[in-house]
Amino acid sequence: MITTNKTNQLPFIQKWSEKMNGSHKPMKEYEFSVTELLKEATAILLRRRHYDELECDIQDYADINAGTCVHESLEEFAKECGYIVEKELSYSFMVAGYQVTIYGKMDLYEPVDVELADIKNTKEATYNKNANGQDDEWQRQLIMYAALSYLINDRTWFNGVNGMSIQARITDLSIVKNAKNGESTDKWRLLHFDAPSTEQRNNEILRALDRIREVLALKDTPDEELPKCSDSYCWADVKYKIYKRKAKNSEEHNKTAVSGHANYPTLEDAEKGFADAGFTDDMYVIEKTGGEPIRCMYYCDVKNFCPHYKKLMESKNEIAES
Numbered sequence: 001m002i003t004t005n006k007t008n009q010l011p012f013i014q015k016w017s018e019k020m021n022g023s024h025k026p027m028k029e030y031e032f033s034v035t036e037l038l039k040e041a042t043a044i045l046l047r048r049r050h051y052d053e054l055e056c057d058i059q060d061y062a063d064i065n066a067g068t069c070v071h072e073s074l075e076e077f078a079k080e081c082g083y084i085v086e087k088e089l090s091y092s093f094m095v096a097g098y099q100v101t102i103y104g105k106m107d108l109y110e111p112v113d114v115e116l117a118d119i120k121n122t123k124e125a126t127y128n129k130n131a132n133g134q135d136d137e138w139q140r141q142l143i144m145y146a147a148l149s150y151l152i153n154d155r156t157w158f159n160g161v162n163g164m165s166i167q168a169r170i171t172d173l174s175i176v177k178n179a180k181n182g183e184s185t186d187k188w189r190l191l192h193f194d195a196p197s198t199e200q201r202n203n204e205i206l207r208a209l210d211r212i213r214e215v216l217a218l219k220d221t222p223d224e225e226l227p228k229c230s231d232s233y234c235w236a237d238v239k240y241k242i243y244k245r246k247a248k249n250s251e252e253h254n255k256t257a258v259s260g261h262a263n264y265p266t267l268e269d270a271e272k273g274f275a276d277a278g279f280t281d282d283m284y285v286i287e288k289t290g291g292e293p294i295r296c297m298y299y300c301d302v303k304n305f306c307p308h309y310k311k312l313m314e315s316k317n318e319i320a321e322s
């Protein structure tokens, strides 16, 4: 990973960024991390193949690296409150003739109330997506830690799981905007999930093993022939959402969709949800969202090596020139 300083900030910022970026090393060939397995096969393979060429500017990682510092500091205090912190979990499986290991580092485990937790420094939109079920990455990550803990079953520290939490710190909160919209101005948010059932834990393991199988099947496929990530992974899904208008008949509506009405796959479904909830046109509105592969365009760290991103950019340039 190459750390760049394109905006010429002072040298100690560059040094700090290099140190923080160097703390996340890639896995060995048959080792897969829990967070890596939340990605799709093409993104996993491109990151592994091009890790040394990946460029990361100090601007891109300013929030992430600051979050890591907060994270480390919070864990010190969690220890004082009886939590086991940064517990390493590792379990081996045979997949397609290879012995593979799934590896994870669980932020926090409380052995008396048997709760596991993860700390997130996050944007409010990401928090909201995970809180309203539009995105399930955080819950899946926690389920995976629980599943690995049950498989390892080391009774010197593990007593089961009664519940799972995300302790989040919102990094981009606008107090004024949220207060005006009647939305929460809390910077600390706690998201709780019930203990996962055996079925949920097994499903999460099976899903991870399927992903590993896919990666192994593609390991000799050249970059240009790797499959495109799914629309949902690229955040290109078209969704219909119901928003509350800011005032009666106002053209403007709240930034966040009404809870439970953020994930309709078709307009017909949204219209049915609208009618069933008893919403009226003067106070609520249905909007179509998505369609553009947002992750590919703005968030994917391997996009410069991805043939599908290249095609996307070529077609955008063609449209702009015509």
Ligand code: SF4
Pocket: 042, 043, 046, 228, 229, 233, 234, 293, 295, 296, 297, 300, 301, 302, 303, 306, 307, 308, 309
């Ligand atoms: S650019 Fe898009 S398709 Fe390519 S690896 Fe990233 S998310 Fe997947």
